[in-house]
Amino acid sequence: MAINTNTTKRSRERDQATQKKIHALAEQIARKILAGRDPVLEIPTRTRSNTNWNKKRGILEMGDATSERPLFDLKTAKQFMQTMLHASTIKELIEAEKTSSLRGVFYKAKHTVAGTKENTFDTQDESDPILEDLEVSLGALREELHVFAENRGAMVGNITLIDKGDQIDCRRMGSGGYALPSIVEPDVIQFGKCEAKFVLHVEKGTVWNRFNEDRFWEKHNCILTHGAGQPPRGCRRLLQRLNKELGLPIICVLDADPWGHYIYSVIKQGSISLAFESTRLAIPDAKFLGIRAKDYKECDLGDAVKIDLTENDIKRAKEIAAYPWFEGHKGWQKEIDLLLKNGFKMEVESLITKDISYVTEQYVPQRLKAKDWLD
């Protein structure tokens, strides 16, 4: 297939570029060591202080600050070693033209340090951030490093995809939907025929099931996705591509609580830890359809839907209200004010108290029609 050979060639070139970057990093460290100088890794800082809000582009961007990771410092010695180990693991993966899961990379690099009982890595929680460090310091994305995450999230709707050359008809996905892979770059997934006019992204699989069972995407000619809570990179990237390449609006149905607001914020502007990927992930014109704090009254919901805000929720809500992209946004300030005033949060599932299909048959259609959303 023409597409296939093309993508293979493209992958090769990409791999060579990545190898070069890894080699350059290691070479520079080795030279320092042999010259008797301190081996220090420079790693772009993935912290809030090094994350800037680009108002014009409407996304979070990573700043220029880097942090030093010297070997001869007790705090960073182990991380230094781990970074080197992962660099060599990645090199091996690319050489072998294989990909590996995050967990696989963890196991690949995990062993006891010679002569001790200490492990190079104890848990995957130690390993994953080191990979992210490598991504940012090499300027290479995860898929360029041949590393992928678990599939998470699902999709159905009026669209056909080509995934590694296989045609995927998302209209015929049964009850389970198409599982979203972690790597959805154009060389892996291409878009085929698409009639859908927008994407409805819901927070969780349970809600997604409701919409799928009610064939919502068929009735309203759309694509239906969920990201199993905080959507992973694969899900966000695919939404962004649908938005950018096919011009589909992304409309989110999330819980009326700080967590839901945060998910929306990440989909829209990107996150701090992945700010270096915002250009690929953020969807500045994503819309927040609901549920809204006002819905308790507007939809005439019963007391059963209320879940009291915890101290932490209140703190979190205030933090979100202070995000630069929400700060000057009257709609969002009102939304969060009302949430705090109500003193309770609501889940999408709670709309079932009205009727099993209230959410798919009345709530969402009405709001879509009225274009009643926040953006």
Added chain:
Amino acid sequence: MSQSENAAEAMARKQRDISVSEFFAKNRHLLGFDNPRKALLTTVKEAVDNSLDACEEAKILPDIAVVIEDLQPDRPATAKSSRYRVTIVDNGPGIVRKQVENIFGRLLYGSKFHRLKMSRGQQGIGISAAGMYGLITTGRPMAIVTKPKANASAHHIELAMNTKTNRAEVTEDKETKDFPPDRFRQLGPGTRALAEQGVFLPAAAFPTGTAVSVELEGRYQKGKGSVDEFLELTAIANPHARIVFVPPTRVSADDDDTPLATRSQAASATTATVTTETNGVTLFPRAVEELPPETKEIQPHPKGVELGTLLQMVREYADTEKGSLYNFLQERFCRVSPQTAAAFCDKVGVTSRTWASSVEPPTVEKLFKEFETAKLAPPPTDCLAPIGVRQLLAGMLKGVRAEFYAASSREADVYRGRPFTIEAAIAFGGDLAADESARVIRFANRVPLLFQQGACSSFKAVVETSWKNYGLAQPRGGLPVGPLVIMIHMASVWVPFTSESKEAIADYDEIRKEMKLALMECGRKLGTYLKKRQRMKREGERRDVFERYIGEIAKALNAITGEDAKRIFDALLKQAKSKTAVADQVLDEDGKVVKDEPIDEEGVIVVTEAMARGATEESDSAPIDMDAEAEPSPSSSAPAASKAAKSPQKRGARSRSDDTGGLFVD
């Protein structure tokens, strides 16, 4: 009326002198003969104190042998006590023949009671009381062999004390050539071995001297308050003395021996200045070669005298000197100048010519009150002979196997017109138990105080010192916890004891304050040392961490770049070593602290061998070899440890041995 007169007369017939000896025979607990075990200790203690005092007064380096012989070795195992013969042989000046009865046969006879001079015994009741106790319990007289002249024969005298007359009766009096008695050298393999080495009763070291033997009912048992402990502590406070202890062959059951020093079992003990044991015989070697400075006798200070004493002093002066009160004040007190004396006379309303004999008690009382408020220079302090920092360290080093030693000797101060000096020393780490309360060892005028610790001012001073500041744990209101021995010494012309048994120092603010200052000084030194040790340990751990990872890094870099892993490893190892150079202070080839960075404190000894040993115990991770071709990890203290194993006698050098050639910090 006549009837009561008769009664009074009848009573008068019964009233008679009680001899002092008779009184003490009935109240022997006052002198420390409460029970058989303590009686044995007190006998040894009084004799050893006397010997040390005599030697020092005659400017002889003391060489003392303490021999306890079990005279009933076949007694049943259940026997609570046994008959012992305690003999103390010294190389002192000896005693002239005509004084023997007075010194050994009378209570309260001696040169020490009447003067204000720093000496071990103060009341002069000790040795004769021991003889009397022996006589009461065994009926056997005290035997004295004394040799006052180097080229003449010795006197052998046996004395039985008459408790009614306070006089001794001589039961045996002959001349002998056998001094020091050869019999003791032949007691057993231990004594024979030490005699052959010339450290046990060498004839050359005993041109003069005295051997006192008391047979008594006693109980020999090790542990707290034992003869062993007493001698051990005496050796610490008297590093200039050589003491050999020959214990009885049979020891009472429920033996509880916790010596400060784990004694090395070695035949070649002669060269080392640490306590050693040979076939049961303990040798406390001489650690310093000079005598304590000679002390001067001083007149009492006006502020240190009591009213009764003052009255008596005035009367005595009037009788013997027949002089004026003005002269009395100047002659019988220190720090009273003619002007001060005149001022005193003026204030109590007498002239400078008023005879002492015409001064009435009310005037004396007035004088006494004037003393209280007068501004006087403190008494002279040259009457004190502190042990000294160097000697304190030598004593501790010899008797306590630790890793770190610090000592401090305070300037003299005054309580109630009496000068005193406080000294403190601490030993830390090494073989001492780490999880127990610190052991406090107390001394007054170089004499160990074995009982009533809680009542002692020094104990309170230790508890009140904040040891947490120096890196030690300390429960509220308690002793610090850790591998620590704390020594406190009070030197004074008159040590205020809480009771006649002389076991605890009375709690005067001035004394306690000085004690705390001395302890703080030692504590600071310890704190500095512990911080340094901590740092060395931390650097060692840091190096461990770095060395652990550089092998992995070398491999990874090799896999990516193809650069030689060994070259990278070596370059990294070099950097790791230079970055943690502090750790090398214990890790260089001799296992000694590196010369250019000694613990720059006075009065401190660090035994590096113990430190190296401590370091091995503390680090639970085994030394690491990065890979087969790499050098063995330098974090192993194996060189130091193996060296120590080869020469158990050599306690390692301390930080400054190199410039002085000696073993101690000056």
